[in-house]
Amino acid sequence: MTNQEWSTRADCYLKFCRNSKNLSDLSMSAYRQDLDELIRYANSCSIREFFCPDSIYVYIEYLRESRNLKPSTIRRRLACVRTFARWLEKEELISESPFPRMDLKLRVPKQLPRALGxxxxxxxxxxxxxxxxxxxxxxxxxxxxxxxxxxxxxxxxxxxxxxxxxxxxxxxxxxxxxxxxxxxxxxxxxxxxxxxxxxxxxxxxxxxxxxxxxxxxxxxxxxxxxxxxxxxxxxxxxxxxxxxxxxxxxxxxxxxxxxxxxxxxxxxxxxxxxxxxxxxxxxxxxxxxxxxxxxxxxxxxxxxxxxxxxxxx
The missing domain is CATH 1.10.443.10 (Intergrase catalytic core)
Incomplete structure (x- = not known):
């Protein structure tokens, strides 16, 4: 039942993004990918249980150590989770988003654009x-x-x-x-x-x-x-x-x-x-x-x- 809860809320959030943010198909696909990653990790607990600072920190460690993702990818994943949490709070599905209370500094090496010679x-x-x-x-x-x-x-x-x-x-x-x-x-x-x-x-x-x-x-x-x-x-x-x-x-x-x-x-x-x-x-x-x-x-x-x-x- 917990997995169904995550999937249902994620689908509702994506519909909200599609209707209110007027996002492109490419952006919607990226959001879907980010949420699928989150659901695979967190579906053993409820949404209310997951959205606390400790769980988010452990999730970041999982993305870095177990999934071996680049800092830029982790930052994108978290950006989606952050906006998802804000929506959940607005819909009163969680008491509050944990992100305003967290000190998250993911250093992403700045890469210069690679032009053709x-x-x-x-x-x-x-x-x-x-x-x-x-x-x-x-x-x-x-x-x-x-x-x-x-x-x-x-x-x-x-x-x-x-x-x-x-x-x-x-x-x-x-x-x-x-x-x-x-x-x-x-x-x-x-x-x-x-x-x-x-x-x-x-x-x-x-x-x-x-x-x-x-x-x-x-x-x-x-x-x-x-x-x-x-x-x-x-x-x-x-x-x-x-x-x-x-x-x-x-x-x-x-x-x-x-x-x-x-x-x-x-x-x-x-x-x-x-x-x-x-x-x-x-x-x-x-x-x-x-x-x-x-x-x-x-x-x-x-x-x-x-x-x-x-x-x-």
Missing amino acids: RDQITRIARHIPDNPSSGTPATRHLGSLVDRTTALSIKLMLATGIRVSELSRINVGDVSADAKSIRIFGKGSRERTVFVGSKTLADDIRRHIAELDCGDHNAPLVLNNRGGRLSPQTLRLRLRRLSSDLGISPHVTPHRFRHTAATTLIEEGVDIRFVQRLLGHSSIATTELYTHVNDRSLRTAIETANAMEKIGF
Whole structure:
């Protein structure tokens, strides 16, 4: 009966999240995963028994020692448990959430975004055909692996920094007539506009839409092999194959294209507030991660400056 209690309350909480927070399918899936982890651990006791500081501390130790989870994963698990406890308290299913009384400091190493190097971008660009069915033998080889819409996806992610989930949701009607701007629906269904600065890319988008010839503004912009909407999972698989084909390691991911777009804009002197808006970051602190200077750029800058020699040492 205890297991049923946990499952029932978790389902009600997820419905609440879906209806009141307007979370994306990806976020809902993450919440479900976090709650399933909690239920597997705690279903031998009641909800009221579990939600006390001692139980939470033991749960953290379990995640760290028995499950061997990374600090970032543990932090995400606890974030879900914290909001679940707040909801349970509001619904008067527990007397109070234990989290306000707890001192939880999980140090997560700050990882800098991993952008693609300029040479890697050049190699990818040289192997992306404008028309996968034509061109040189080298481009035809990639054309057999990556169709026209996947090539367009790569260009769009590099040019605008959009997330792969956002790319997948773009409809033909979200693209302006001149293809210089695209309406994007981001996390939490927040709407923003991204701009296409390249005339060549804008022409590619217009040509692509014309070739779709569907007349439906709700039709997907990027397609899979069956003519349906290209899923993030399918694109990730194609990029992994592309990485293997070009010998790029670590392999290319959609998020690396996003990191690359942001890093390139920052390095070219674009105001960080504009980059924040383009990427759809709710906090500028997230965007500031891209202000790092990679080792190669730093070494080149120092060698060019040659400060010690210039001051006479």
